[in-house]
């Protein structure tokens with residue numbers, strides 16, 4: 001408190017000193033300016049000088065115009081659009097970039113003095129997220145051959161970041177939409193509510209899952225039987241943290257997650273094969289396996305590790321692992337042919353972004 005009062009006194013003293021210097025300086029200039037204006041006005045308003053009215057008015061307007069234009073020029077020169085334009089982007093590209101990026105991102109682009117050829121095409125990417133802009137550019141410098149769509153997809157799911165350093169706890173408040181992957185983990189004490197057992201007919205061992213998952217599976221297997229004649233079976237569903245430690249040890253590399261990083265701990269994931277094809281790989285090619293992949297979204301499931309995207313994200317293709325996300329999200333993930341990680345990054349985490357240029 002004492003310190004603040006001292007500081008305040010010093011500021012007061014300093015400003016009164018400045019004022020004593022400034023006041024006479026200002027008054028002197030003000031007096032000479034008003035004397036000059038008064039002299040001009042006398043000349044202008046003298047009856048003999050009426051002819052001055054038009055040229056003086058025109059001159060005054062011209063001076064005003066020049067002043068306004070100069071101010072506009074100075075303001076534009078310091079605008080974000082002009083700063084980006086001066087980096088070498090055509091004006092329409094500069095305008096689009098400024099429309100999407102934040103002031104901080106533009107400042108860092110200007111500081112780096114970079115004219116990046118992918119900056120503008122990036123804005124057209126379907127899943128472009130403005131806050132990831134710098135990371136897209138940085139990642140593309142490392143993977144120059146990668147298509148922009150892959151660059152955006154990988155960066156969106158944090159594939160450009162160190163796996164251990166970027167690991168964050170899963171936001172379980174998202175319910176059916178909670179995200180578990182190599183970078184989002186569950187606490188070892190996390191245990192889902194609403195766990196109910198599957199009917200014995202449809203499971204080899206005692207398996208449990210969230211009640212919504214059990215209901216959705218029953219509808220899925222009923223229709224699968226009608227269409228293909230085969231009976232779907234649940235191989236594995238909810239696994240506790242401790243069970244996952246065992247599963248990780250028993251499974252071949254790449255097909256089981258570390259404890260805490262498995263979707264099975266959420267009670268929302270199931271591994272499915274059929275009575276006719278109980279092994280995972282023949283099931284993949286079986287007609288019920290194909291039917292399940294094509295129709296599971298109608299029941300709220302997604303194929304969590306699809307084949308097409310495995311080369312982009314580096315995960316192993318698992319045609320038997322279904323994840324429940326609800327019918328609305330499942331349909332969107334299926335229709336847009338993206339992974340759940342991409343869906344989460346764009347539709348759940350990336351929603352506070354500025355609109356795209358389109």
Ligand SMILES: [Zn+2]
Nearest residue numbers: 269270271321
């Ligand atoms: Zn699984």
